[in-house]
Amino acid sequence: xxxxxxxxxxxxxxxxxxxxxxxxxxxxxxxxxxxxxxxxxxxxxxxxxxxxxxxxxxxxxxxxxxxxxxxxxxxxxxxxxxxxxxxxxxxxxxxxxxxxxxxxxxxxx
Amino acid sequence: xxxxxxxxxxxxxxxxxxxxxxxxxxxxxxxxxxxxxxxxxxxxxxxxxxxxxxxxxxxxxxxxxxxxxxxxxxxxxxxxxxxxxxxxxxxxxxxxxxxxxxxxxxxxxxxxxxxxxxx
Numbered sequence: 762x763x764x765x766x767x768x769x770x771x772x773x774x775x776x777x778x779x780x781x782x783x784x785x786x787x788x789x790x791x792x793x794x795x796x797x798x799x800x801x802x803x804x805x806x807x808x809x810x811x812x813x814x815x816x817x818x819x820x821x822x823x824x825x826x827x828x829x830x831x832x833x834x835x836x837x838x839x840x841x842x843x844x845x846x847x848x849x850x851x852x853x854x855x856x857x858x859x860x861x862x863x864x865x866x867x868x869x870x
Numbered sequence: 871x872x873x874x875x876x877x878x879x880x881x882x883x884x885x886x887x888x889x890x891x892x893x894x895x896x897x898x899x900x901x902x903x904x905x906x907x908x909x910x911x912x913x914x915x916x917x918x919x920x921x922x923x924x925x926x927x928x929x930x931x932x933x934x935x936x937x938x939x940x941x942x943x944x945x946x947x948x949x950x951x952x953x954x955x956x957x958x959x960x961x962x963x964x965x966x967x968x969x970x971x972x973x974x975x976x977x978x979x980x981x982x983x984x985x986x987x988x989x
Contacts, residue, residue, distance in 0.1 A: 762932070764914065797975035799915070806965055806982055807907075807915065812975030850915050854973040857929045859905070859917035 765790065765851055765862035772868040778839040781865045783851030784832060791832040795854035798827060798836045802847045810849075811836060843869050872896040872978045874966050879983030886956050886987070892949040892966030892980055900924075900944035903969040905976060906951050908962035908985075916962075919951065920969075934960075956987045 766784040773779040783790065783798075790796055796814045799807035809818050811827035814834065824839045834853070838845055846869050851862035878890040892904070906919045919940040920929045928940055939952040949966050963984050967976035 795973050795975075799976070801915075806979040807976075808979070809970075809975050809977045812970055812977070818970075818975075818977060852915075852917070852975070857927075858920070858931060859907075859973070859976075861907075861915040861917060864914040 762789075762855060762858065762860050765853060765860055767849075767851060767862040767865045769863070770866045770868065772870055773838075773841045774870045775841055775843065777841050778837060779841060779867065781836045781838075781849055781851075781867070783834040783836070783853075783862045785834070785853055785855075785860070786832055789853040789855035789860050790829065790834050793854045794829065796827065796829055796834040797852045798825075799850045799852065800845075800847050801850065807850065838867070841869055845869060872968070874968065874978055874980035876964060876966055876980040876983035879964065879985045881986045881988065882956055883989050884957060884987055887952070887954045888956065888985060890951040890953065890964055890966075890983060890985075892951075894947045894949065894968075897968075897978075899942075899947040903927075903972065904942065904949045905967050905969060906940060906949075907965045907967055907976070907979075908960075909965070909982075910959070910962040913962075921949070953985070956985075958987050961985060961987045 798811040801807045815827040873895045937955045963982040968978040970977045
């Protein structure tokens with residue numbers, strides 16, 4: 762099972778919106794509405810930001826939103842803030858296993 | 871407060887074994903499926919194993935199948951990962967994580983424990 766494909770880096774200015782794509786296949790992203798997104802700051806554990814494609818856990822800002830179309834899922838961060846800098850990983854269920862994305866580094870200019 | 875605390879990492883020679891432990895607190899451990907996820911230095915996340923609430927369903931990534939064994943003790947609120955035949959590319963920070971419902975996402979993570987495989 763290959764990793765899901767994400768852009769290596771995405772950047773934006775404070776207040777702007779950015780979108781991170783996550784491309785899989787019909788065996789993972791395309792077949793299940795079980796895509797999640799994680800934020801990771803250097804030296805810390807990942808944090809769940811979105812689950813089940815578009816649901817936000819309690820405590821996660823509504824500036825984060827998720828969607829899916831076909832084999833590609835997306836995470837949008839609106840009103841970009843300095844604290845949003847870090848690495849982001851998508852993850853999809855794929856028949857009795859999880860597959861993570863390659864990871865995207867978000868930089869706030 | 872949900873807490874997951876991993877332990878048992880360290881330096882081991884290729885071919886050696888280690889047993890990781892994840893101690894859970896702040897929630898009813900027996901009601902949640904759990905997973906192990908690892909991250910090699912400077913690399914991305916890799917899911918490696920899943921165990922259901924009663925240990926009835928267990929799954930592994932192909933990269934560790936046959937070498938690693940996941941288990942749990944609900945009476946002790948603990949999750950384990952027995953790692954045998956360790957290789958250089960098993961070097962990573964190992965995280966335990968709690969699943970939201972079935973496979974909806976991993977909503978709580980430990981701080982990780984570092985495993986280094988080197989001669």
